[in-house]
Amino acid sequence: MDRLSIDTLYRELDRASVGHGLSYLHSASICNGKEPAEYINRHCFRLGLRGRVQLKNGAYHASIDPESFYITNPGHPIRCITSEENALSLVVAFAPQSARNLVLVDGEELQFFECSAGAGPETLRLAQDVALLSSRVPVHDGGLQKRCEELLHSVFATQQQYIAGADQIPANSAKRRRDIFSRLLRARDHIEARYMDDPKIENLAEVAHLSRSHFLRMYRAGFGTTPHQDLLARKLRSACELLSDSKLSVTEVADASGFGNRCAFSRLFSQRYGVSPRQYRKAAHFH
Secondary structure (H helix, E strand, C coil): CCHHHHHHHHHHHHHCCCCCCCCCEEEEEEECCCCCHHHHHCCEEEEEEECCEEEEECCEEEEECECEEEEECCCCCCEEEECCCCCEEEEEEECHHHHCCCCCCCCCCCCCCCCEEECCHHHHHHHHHHHHHHCCCCCCCHHHHHHHHHHHHHHHHHCHHHHHHHCCCCCCCHHHHHHHHHHHHHHHHHHHHHHHHCCCHHHHHHHHCCCHHHHHHHHHHHHCCCHHHHHHHHHHHHHHHHHHHCCCCHHHHHHHCCCCCHHHHHHHHHHHHCCCHHHHHHHHHHC
16 A cells, blocks of 8 residues: 555544444544554454554464455454554454354354455455545445445455365364364464564464464464474565565575574575575566
C-alpha cells in the first residue's frame, strides 16, 4: 500500500468515530501498537500497512508485513507490539452475528485458523473499501455492509488451503485435525516472527502445546517439512531481501539474517539458490 493510501486511511478514520455495530462491521481503525480491549471478543482482521507489526500471546509471536494479514477468533487475547518505528496496521472488528452464515465443516460455528497470510488483491481492495466507507457513510449503509460481508468471505476463502493441510494430520476426527493444525500454524508463525532468536524445538513445541516428539511428527505430516528447514528457509529469504535492497557486505548480510558464520551462510545459500550470494546480488541489481 503506497504512502498516499496510508495517509488517506489515517485521515478518514481519525475524522470519524467508527464503531457503530453494523450487521457485519463493529469497528475499523488504524493502530500503531495499541488496540481496544473489546477486540478480544470479536473476529478481528488485521492488515499490515507499513513496517512490520509484531503480535504476541504469551510465548507465541507472529508478525504481519505490508499486504499480509492475521485474523483472530473471539476470546483470543493476542496483542500488538510494534518493533519497527511508525509501523501501522488496519484492524477491522466484525460484529458477532456476522460469522453466523459461515462454517468450516460439520455445521460448527466459524473458527478461523489463526495465522499470518498474504492478502491478495481482492482482500486488499475490500479492506480499504471497508475502512474508507465506514468513515463516510451512514452506519446502516447497504454498500458498507456488503463490503464487510465480502471481506469476511474473502478471508474465509484463503482459509481453504489450511483445511486441506489439516486433512494430512493423523487424527480421528476433523475437529481434532483442525485443532492440531492450528497449533502447528502458530509454531510456524513463531518461526517467521522470531527467526533471529533461533527458536529451539522445545520452544516451538511449547507454542504449539504439544510434546516435542508429537510436535515434530505432526509438523512433518502437516507441512511436509521440518521446523529446522522452515527456519533455514526464513533466514535465507531475509538474506535475499538484504542482498537485493541493501548495501551490506555479504558478511554483514549473513549476520543480519541470523547466520553466525559467513562460510556456512554462503554454502547454504548456494545449495538453495544455485548461485553464490554475490552472484544473486549482481543478478538482482541487473534486473
